[in-house]
Amino acid sequence: MDFISQGILEAFRLLLSGDSQTYSAVAATVKVSSMSMAVSLAIGIPAGFVLGYTDFPGKKQVRVTVDTMLALPTVFIGLLVYAFVSSRGPLGDLGLLFTLKGIAIGQTILALPIVTALCASAVEQMDRQLRVTLISLGADRLRLLKTSLWEVRHGILAAGLTAYGRVMTEVGISMMVGGNIKWQTRTVTTAIALETSKGQFAMGFALGLVLIMIALTVNVSVSFLRRK
Amino acid sequence: MPLYQADNLSHDYNHKPVLQIGQMEIPAGSITGLIGPNGSGKSTLLRLLAFVEEPRRGEIRFDGHPARPFDPRVRQVTLLPQTPYLLKRSVFQNVAYGLVIRGRRMDLQSRVWEALEMVGLAPGEFAARRWDQLSGGEAQRVALAARLALRPRVLLLDEPISSVDAASAQLIKEASLQARKQWDTTLVIASHDWLWLNEVCDDIRHLFRGHLLGSGPVTLVFGPWKPAGDGGVEKILPDGQRLKAAGRPDDPETAVAVLDPHQLTLSSRASLVSPDLSRLEGTLIQIGIEKNSDRLVATVVAGNIRFAVNIGPEDRPGLDSVVPGATVWLGYDPRQVKWY
Numbered sequence: 001m002d003f004i005s006q007g008i009l010e011a012f013r014l015l016l017s018g019d020s021q022t023y024s025a026v027a028a029t030v031k032v033s034s035m036s037m038a039v040s041l042a043i044g045i046p047a048g049f050v051l052g053y054t055d056f057p058g059k060k061q062v063r064v065t066v067d068t069m070l071a072l073p074t075v076f077i078g079l080l081v082y083a084f085v086s087s088r089g090p091l092g093d094l095g096l097l098f099t100l101k102g103i104a105i106g107q108t109i110l111a112l113p114i115v116t117a118l119c120a121s122a123v124e125q126m127d128r129q130l131r132v133t134l135i136s137l138g139a140d141r142l143r144l145l146k147t148s149l150w151e152v153r154h155g156i157l158a159a160g161l162t163a164y165g166r167v168m169t170e171v172g173i174s175m176m177v178g179g180n181i182k183w184q185t186r187t188v189t190t191a192i193a194l195e196t197s198k199g200q201f202a203m204g205f206a207l208g209l210v211l212i213m214i215a216l217t218v219n220v221s222v223s224f225l226r227r228k
Numbered sequence: 229m230p231l232y233q234a235d236n237l238s239h240d241y242n243h244k245p246v247l248q249i250g251q252m253e254i255p256a257g258s259i260t261g262l263i264g265p266n267g268s269g270k271s272t273l274l275r276l277l278a279f280v281e282e283p284r285r286g287e288i289r290f291d292g293h294p295a296r297p298f299d300p301r302v303r304q305v306t307l308l309p310q311t312p313y314l315l316k317r318s319v320f321q322n323v324a325y326g327l328v329i330r331g332r333r334m335d336l337q338s339r340v341w342e343a344l345e346m347v348g349l350a351p352g353e354f355a356a357r358r359w360d361q362l363s364g365g366e367a368q369r370v371a372l373a374a375r376l377a378l379r380p381r382v383l384l385l386d387e388p389i390s391s392v393d394a395a396s397a398q399l400i401k402e403a404s405l406q407a408r409k410q411w412d413t414t415l416v417i418a419s420h421d422w423l424w425l426n427e428v429c430d431d432i433r434h435l436f437r438g439h440l441l442g443s444g445p446v447t448l449v450f451g452p453w454k455p456a457g458d459g460g461v462e463k464i465l466p467d468g469q470r471l472k473a474a475g476r477p478d479d480p481e482t483a484v485a486v487l488d489p490h491q492l493t494l495s496s497r498a499s500l501v502s503p504d505l506s507r508l509e510g511t512l513i514q515i516g517i518e519k520n521s522d523r524l525v526a527t528v529v530a531g532n533i534r535f536a537v538n539i540g541p542e543d544r545p546g547l548d549s550v551v552p553g554a555t556v557w558l559g560y561d562p563r564q565v566k567w568y
Contacts, residue, residue, distance in 0.1 A: 129313035135280045136307040136384075137326040137374060140298055147325075151316055 003201060010202030011209055022203060024183050025191040026210050032100045032174070032187060033167045036107035040115045040163055045156060048119025049149060052126075063120070069113035074106075078176030081106040085177070098179040103187070106173035111163035118162060122155020123148075157222050164218060168211060229292050231256035231382065231414055232277060237286035239272055247272045247283075247438040254416065259408060261425035262418040263445060264435035270418040271310060273435065274384045277416060278307035303330070304381035308388055312371030319344070319362070319370050320355040326378045343377035344370075346406055348399040365396030372400055376407055382414045383407055390420060401428075426519060436486070437568055445525070445536040447487040453480040460562055465508075465531025472506050473565035486566040489538040493559035494526055496550050505559035510535065512556045528558055 014022050051063060083089050085096040085105070096102035130151055134144050149156070171189045178185030180194060188207045195204040230253040239247040247269040254260050254277075262270045275281045276288060279295060279302040287294050295302050306326070315322050323340045332339070341351040347369035354366070362370060368388065375383055385404060389397035405428060407413040419425055422445055425432050434441040436448060449471060453461040460474040463485075477483030493505065494512075501507045510530030518525050524539040524547075535558055539547065550556060 127313050129309050129311060132275065132278075132280050132307065132309050133313040133315075133371075135297060136278050136305070136309075137329070138303040138306070138378070139329055143329050147315070153316075 007201030007205045011204075011206035014203060014206040015209065019203075019206070021182070022191075022206050022210075025186050025188050025207060028100060028184070028186060029168065029188040030214075032103045032107065032178075033164065035101070035104035036111055036167055037160070037164055039104075039108045040111035040167075041160055044112050044115025044159070044163075045119055045149075048116045048156075048159070049123050049145075051116065052120035052123030053148070063117075066113050066117045066120070070117055072110065072113070074110060074170040074172030075176065076172075077106050077109050078173040081109070081173065081177045097177065098181060098185055100178070100185055103174050103178045103185065106177050107167045107170065110170060110173065111167050114163040114166060115159050118159030119152075119156055122152045122159065125155070126152055154226055157225060161218065161222055165215065168214065230254060231291060233289040233292075234276075235287050235289075237276065237283050237288065239276060239281070239284050245438060247276070249273070249286075249438075249440050252433070252440060254414065255430075256414055257408070257412045258430045259415040259417065259428055261429035261432035262416065262435055263420070263422060263425060263432055264441075265448070267437075268435040269438040270435050271386050272438075274307055274386050274416065274418055277382075278302075278305055278384050280307060305384070306375040306378055306380045306382070307384040308372055308375055308386060310387040310390065312368060314359040314362075314367055314370060316359055318355070319349075319357045319359070322359060322370055323355075323374045323377050326374060330378075339377050339379075340373075343373035346376050346403045347373045348395075348403075349373065363393075365392040368392050369396055369399060369403075372403060376403060379411045380407070380413055381411075382416070385415065385417045385419075387418055387420070389424075423516075426516065426525065428519075430520065436484070439568065441486055441568075442488070444489050444538060446489060447492075447533070447535045449485040449487065449533060451477070451479075451481050451483045453477060453483055453485075455480075465533065467531045469508050469531050471508065471531075471533075472562040473567075474563040475565075475567065477567045484568045486568055487535065487560060488564065488566075489525070489536040491561065491564045492535060492537045493543065494528065494537045494539055494547060494550075495557045495559060496546060496554070498557050500546060501557050501559040504561070506562055508535075508558045508560070510556060510558055512550060512552050512554050514552060515550075528556055530558060 081102065084091045085094065085102050086092055096105065126148065130148060131144065134147055139147060169189060171193055174187045174190045175193065178187065178190065180186050180190040188211055192204045192207050232254040234249055234252040237247065237249040238245065262273065264270055276283050279297045282297055289295065290302060293301065315325060320340055323343055324336055327336055327339055340355065344351045344354060349366065349369055372388065383404065388400050392400065401424060404415055408415055417425060417429065432443055434444065434446050449463060453463050456462040456472055460472055461476060461480060463471045465471060473485050493501065495501045498507060508530040510528040512526060512528050514527040516525055518538065522541050524544065526537045526539060528535045528537060537558065
């Protein structure tokens with residue numbers, strides 16, 4: 001058991017002393033998850049609103065497809081993106097393999113269905129009287145859309161948070177598409193996997209603590225926003 | 229020119245017809261009541277008059293012009309739904325919403341304050357409260373204040389007092405009438421509170437199964453109906469009396485007979501009922517004066533069914549000594565019964 005307690009102590013030392021290798025992995029994780037979340041939210045929120053609010057031919061089929069994509073395993077997404085961006089793949093010329101951008105593409109495929117499906121559910125659960133109320137108070141179509149989105153902000157926040165949680169903690173995509181290259185594409189999760197396999201628990205614990213701290217910060221911010 | 233003119237209006241939800249109205253007019257500045265059982269189409273009619281929804285067929289002309297949802301003209305119309313929705317914001321922001329989107333920021337605070345005061349909510353105490361810190365009656369009054377802040381030309385109220393406490397109901401009633409008094413607002417009120425409607429409305433329309441049955445509180449008698457010996461049908465009331473009706477409804481199990489209050493007579497003795505009419509014995513439970521006329525409106529319970537009777541001045545002398553609680557006799561002509 002000693003190695004666990006020593007590992008945790010060492011983890012605090014690494015974090016407090018500003019160990020560059022540890023913080024390089026943290027920086028890679030923050031950078032890549034920000035890219036994938038920005039794209040996922042930009043596309044997923046409007047798509048979820050359309051899916052939840054409007055009726056169109058084939059809506060049920062689209063919904064089933066999006067819901068199915070919620071269960072996509074990260075290693076499969078990793079395989080898919082790898083196949084497309086490797087030198088033999090159709091996007092091989094773009095040089096995305098073993099880059100943070102490549103990982104971000106994979107993580108977007110992971111997060112987009114989550115944001116879309118959960119936003120659609122939040123919009124579907126919206127009170128039917130909201131539309132009646134807004135129109136009868138004089139809202140035009142654009143105002144109706146904006147206010148409706150604001151009214152379901154808690155559901156949208158929850159969608160973003162869930163997607164962020166999955167993006168931050170996935171290993172498969174980062175490992176396969178990023179290649180776990182030190183100082184470049186090594187993220188928090190791939191570093192933990194590597195250090196653990198080497199029997200180096202200290203850095204693993206340190207990075208795990210960072211992940212928990214990030215999750216805590218995000219959740220505290222969200223609960224603050226919820227009260228708004 | 230009437231403020232509203234509706235022609236051949238019909239609406240359905242999922243291909244199920246919910247409203248079918250040939251013609252309807254509502255004069256400007258009037259108070260119109262809508263009465264009818266649940267599911268009769270009152271809320272649908274109000275949503276169409278509020279231009280929140282578009283009728284499947286037919287046309288509604290507002291102020292002489294055909295109007296549709298989102299037309300700038302229909303911004304003068306506002307609807308208070310039965311279960312109002314409050315935005316997840318403060319009371320002030322809820323009441324101010326309609327004014328803010330109209331760009332009226334100059335006198336925003338005074339208009340919001342005025343509207344809150346109209347519905348009996350102290351602005352200093354309530355303006356900063358969150359939407360989820362209100363009781364049911366307070367929430368309903370905030371929703372009404374949000375409409376009153378607009379000083380609307382038309383205010384449509386859908387069962388505004390059906391699920392609130394007595395004090396809120398009183399305040400909602402007073403605020404609605406104040407709107408009419410101050411800004412000449414046209415009011416259309418759907419309510420089960422017949423006494424209130426009778427007291428304040430210039431005209432009351434009865435809706436049933438999506439059809440306008442006419443003005444006043446008609447009596448509805450629900451099936452099942454059994455064949456009577458004379459070729460018509462009859463319903464045996466719980467006290468054993470028989471209500472007769474001519475004709476054969478399509479489905480005697482579910483058919484609803486409609487009795488016009490103007491075609492019922494009220495007598496203090498059985499012998500006073502015209503021999504041409506069928507009669508029912510009942511108890512007078514209510515009698516009052518019809519608004520803007522010299523007629524009386526009475527409610528009589530016979531065999532657990534409430535009958536509305538409209539009494540003209542010519543029939544009043546024989547009823548002078550009749551007070552609520554007295555046994556009375558209803559006269560009716562089975563051939564005048566209509567079916568729905």
